[in-house]
Amino acid sequence: MPGFDVQQFRQQFAFFQHHPDWVYLDNAATMHKPQAVVQAELEFYQISNSNVHRGAHQLSQQATALFEQARSSIASYLNAARVHEVIFTSGATAALNQIAFGLMHTLLQPGDRILLTQLEHHANIVPWQLHCQRHGVIIDVVPLTPDHSLDLQAYQDLLALGPKVVSFSHISNVLGHIQPVAQMVALAKAAGAVTVIDGAQGVVYQQPDMQQLDCDFYVFSGHKLYGPTGIGVLYGKTSALQLLTPLLGGGEMIEQVSFVNTTFNKLPFRLEAGTPNIAGAVGLAAAIHWLQKFNNKQLQQHKAELLREFYQGLSHIKAVDILSSPVHNAGIVALNVDTEHPADVAVLLNQQQVAVRAGQHCAMPLFSSLQLPGAVRFSFAAYNTLDDVNRSLLALEQAIEILTA
Structure with missing residues (x-):
């Protein structure tokens, strides 16, 4: 069986043709729609x-x-x-x-x-x-x-x-x-x-x-x-x-x-x-x-690869507190930057055209138990690429540099 072709998959979404410079990692909030839909x-x-x-x-x-x-x-x-x-x-x-x-x-x-x-x-x-x-x-x-x-x-x-x-x-x-x-x-x-x-x-x-x-x-x-x-x-x-x-x-x-x-x-x-x-x-x-035209196992393997690369990149970035475990993870990573407010991190990522979500993510009791004001959430989909991962990591590093300067 041929492997998963992420570019071919991604081409079926007009959004990325209209916004080629954006890294969209807010998929847990809503996903983009293929042309078929x-x-x-x-x-x-x-x-x-x-x-x-x-x-x-x-x-x-x-x-x-x-x-x-x-x-x-x-x-x-x-x-x-x-x-x-x-x-x-x-x-x-x-x-x-x-x-x-x-x-x-x-x-x-x-x-x-x-x-x-x-x-x-x-x-x-x-x-x-x-x-x-x-x-x-x-x-x-x-x-x-x-x-x-x-x-x-x-x-x-x-x-x-x-x-x-x-x-x-x-x-x-x-x-x-x-x-x-x-x-x-x-x-x-x-x-x-x-x-x-x-x-x-x-x-x-x-x-x-x-x-x-x-x-x-x-x-x-x-x-x-x-x-x-x-x-x-x-x-x-x-x-x-x-x-x-x-x-x-x-x-x-x-x-x-x-x-x-x-x-x-x-x-x-x-x-x-x-x-x-x-x-x-x-x-x-x-x-x-x-x-159903796609092999679900291949889609999940692709997302797992994105997640591995993202965690690997995060391991080299100081001042990051990761809330999500890489084990049994469906492709969502919540994190914070030292004592910086999550919204400030998200704003700086937005300025670099990386779309993430910040806040309590409609889960206030969870964050109350964690004693945190919220988190920045990166959520991946099958149309995301390794370039998206690398760009988001670079943008995060630059945001941290600005916030901690």
């Missing part, structure tokens, strides 16, 4: 634009077919048991809100416990607080070990308290650490908990297999998978989805409505109120079809 959305609006499910005319039927084909493609990609187990949302945040709201008073009752981890994105913290904590549901948190990985012994100890729900990230959006999700799901299931995985960073690292992983829910955003913004997926086992009270009401999610009572539609429609992001769904399916 842009074209799919453009063609939908130019050729097939119509609303779905409710039109008697042929144009609506064609749009519906495209939308439901997109659902089928995503279900196949996830190896879902049934197509209706794929629910379209606006992103992972909306999906987690639907789960947290939907389980309250069906599965979760006052006095019950849910279990999160110290690594979680705000989207996997705040919804549980909004919808559960105010109803008397207790939130427990898995702490970290000194090397910033999850304390699995503490995890098992907290499972012994009998949480009804366990929700955790596949990959830390701050540190890039890959969690042992299969082991964590198995332990949680043995404890009788419903399992929720935030796959926002994990879905692009490896193709998730829902049959093998056996979690109850898995959520992700399209824009973290070379797809459009504003579209995401809530996967759930049929039995788990049936536990969810709809967060939004109206439109396609109903079967019968009167001023006295409403009965909900069947899955997946009862969890998809209103006109969906049809073009976004088509674009996400296009991203998946496009990505």
Whole structure:
């Protein structure tokens, strides 16, 4: 099998043709879109634009077919048991809100416990607080070990308290650490908990297999998978989805409505109120079809090579405090420069056309536990090159020289 050609891969992204001088290392925030995705959305609006499910005319039927084909493609990609187990949302945040709201008073009752981890994105913290904590549901948190990985012994100890729900990230959006999700799901299931995985960073690292992983829910955003913004997926086992009270009401999610009572539609429609992001769904399916043309193992090997070179370069730079471990890392490195504020470092990198993110990365509880104001985050994608690595290292050295002069 021929090796991975990063230049050929990169050429499929118009962004880099328009911005050849930029090093883009903010991929954990959002990824660029290949022409195949842009074209799919453009063609939908130019050729097939119509609303779905409710039109008697042929144009609506064609749009519906495209939308439901997109659902089928995503279900196949996830190896879902049934197509209706794929629910379209606006992103992972909306999906987690639907789960947290939907389980309250069906599965979760006052006095019950849910279990999160110290690594979680705000989207996997705040919804549980909004919808559960105010109803008397207790939130427990898995702490970290000194090397910033999850304390699995503490995890098992907290499972012994009998949480009804366990929700955790596949990959830390701050540190890039890959969690042992299969082991964590198995332990949680043995404890009788419903399992929720935030796959926002994990879905692009490896193709998730829902049959093998056996979690109850898995959520992700399209824009973290070379797809459009504003579209995401809530996967759930049929039995788990049936536990969810709809967060939004109206439109396609109903079967019968009167001023006295409403009965909900069947899955997946009862969890998809209103006109969906049809073009976004088509674009996400296009991203998946496009990505499947490449060997995922080769993509990950390329990213691993970039990560090795980046860590090797960092080892020669003084005054850098690296928060991320190079082991079990999906391609994200968080670091700080002595006592300098992360934003100052990012500004100086920006002046050298290196795009990174600085701050607390929607993970304030993590940084509170680390007693840090934030970090500078470098996140790599398969379209990044060794030249990107070298330029970012040089820019970092120059930024440090300015800040510490």
